Amino acid sequence: MATKTVRFACLWVEHLPLCVEALHEPDVTTGCRVVLRTWDRRVLDSTPDVIAAGVEVGDSWHRVEQLCPQAQILPAQEATYQAYHDRLAEILAGFVGDVENGALGELFGEVSTIARTFPSEKALALQLAAAAQRATGLPASLGIAANKFTALQAAHQATTRPGKALVVPAGEEARFLAPLPLAALPDAPIEMLRRLFLLDITTLGELAQLPYGAVIRQFGIEAAKFHQLARGIDARPLTPLAPPPLVMQRMVLPEPLSERQGMLTALEHLVGQVSRTLEHQGHHTQAISLVAVTVDGQSYTEGIPVKPPSADATFLRRLAGRLLGRMEFAKPVGELMLTAYPLREWHIGARQLALFETETTSPRLGRLHAVLHQLRQRFGATVISLACLAGPPRPLPIQVETGAGETPLRLCWGGWSRRVVSIYESWREQCRWWDQPIARDYYHVETDAGAAWTVFRDSEGRWFLDRRRG
Structure with missing residues (x-):
């Protein structure tokens, strides 16, 4: 046959x-x-x-x-x-x-x-x-x-x-590719290209002539696919369901809106459309952007990465609300446009659960170790030194509506608003760090969404969310 x-x-x-x-x-x-x-x-x-x-x-x-x-x-x-x-x-x-x-x-x-x-x-x-x-x-x-x-x-x-x-x-693939530069290889590691250049290997044909085993020993198993491509071998099949570069939804509002709640309602509808499209196609988005156009034709644009990539409507609504919260409009808004991109298949980056979990190094830490190894290999051990340890997250500026005694009644940030239903405790922290004295009034509160937060007001009357305490 x-x-x-x-x-x-x-x-x-x-x-x-x-x-x-x-x-x-x-x-x-x-x-x-x-x-x-x-x-x-x-x-x-x-x-x-x-x-x-x-x-x-x-x-x-x-x-x-x-x-x-x-x-x-x-x-x-x-x-x-x-x-x-x-x-x-x-x-x-x-x-x-x-x-x-x-x-x-x-x-x-x-x-x-x-x-x-x-x-x-x-x-x-x-x-x-x-x-x-x-x-x-x-x-x-x-x-x-x-x-x-x-x-x-x-x-x-x-x-x-x-x-x-x-x-x-x-049958002519290798001969056709031979004179092309190594830059034709997709996403080839910079360190691998640098070392090949030092060996005076600058074309795909010269890379293809190297023994397969020598390439693996010199550059690691990840170099195998680049050696195969240089020889004109690419076993990837056609993937018709590969994601398009982006998914976009636009809404022209029936009436221009000035108040945020109406904009949030319209934005949630757009997020729902984008989320359903992503889920139907089996894709996740790695970033979203929001464009708002006012009645005078002025455009406002904000964007944010989606980490981890997702198609979850609740997660995307929260991020989209944060984008809207960054915008300040001089005129009513007449049009909203939400874009999700670049897309990828949902399973990329997923991990199958093992029956018995074993202690392993996290992927991010593994990549860090690999980079440090390359730096030491190239420049010597003394090139790496510890600069500092990461400190706690910085307080997040927020808007707070206050009542009698300047106690918080409503918390607003990222385009969302939450009513305070209980104040568990309040206290003042005051200290003088040499020439910069600090005075803060703290409140541990519960909102109508059921979440507990710690907020504080500084000596200048500005409000912050203390992310160290939740």
Whole structure:
């Protein structure tokens, strides 16, 4: 029985956010440009000259200012970029059926069956690339190969080919990949790349020629997959249920709102929609952002990481309420938009419970030990020294409504409000730490949600939540 030959296609648009910006604003097609997420002021995309200056995706705005101060900043229009990504997915799905989402502007499909209806795989690649270009106006390129990694690299190389299409024949994967730089390896450890460079190994072909056992002994078992990729071996199957880059829900309010409670009600509805979408798709979000637009067209944006990644509606409501609490509006709010991204499958990072638990090192501590080991190995034992021990969490500033005697009646923070139902005890702490005297009035209270908190008022009348005492 003949073995089925599997062939993959990768549809790719280099720098999709910048390409979309150029379509909508032709005046911003030249010079150093950086697309910056508005909610956390971090880089989403940048031009090659900015990358050459040392700026990477995910870097902060401060790093951009330091390395490339002349760069033009473009606020990210993530909903627009997502729409173009989805349109590319529709085009690819029209040819291959199931589509796997990669990064923004990166999609995979299996073309083993559809290729038989075309004179050649090259004809299929040219037609598919042309269809994507016509439908979106973007410079889409397409690569076809025996696995996803090689197909992606073919799509990268196709940007300079006629018709922006390139096919790697079966069995030619290693030869095609050989001249490519080691930077083509996805998420390769910096230390591994540095040591390979010292050994004058700079291409995938040179890495592939190293004995497998020597690579494992030198760089550890995690280097095995990079050695396999360099040899043109990638056993990953197509994953059609891979998460899209983001999930977004928008609500235009029937009437503009000025009071927070109404905004919170609308926001809870949005969170519910996002949560149901995530749970239905089997995805968790690693960050959320909230955009509020007032009646005068002013936009307010805040974002926060979701740790641990989750799709739980209660958890996401609490985080979204915290984002709303950070915003101060001059005019009534007429529109809310909640975005969840980047997504991942729910099971990633999960751990199966053992019948008998044994004492093990936590993953975070294990990663810390690995980093310290690498630093000692590279620079010597004296490079590591203990600076200080972590202290208790700092008090959290909050708003408090007070009654007679300045006792707390209601606690407000993070967009939420809780009524105080009982005051268990109160006391004053007063001391003089040389030139900075401290005087605080503490209250241990219970709220209508059933939770107990310790709050205090300082000598300047400001209120704080004492997170050391709960």
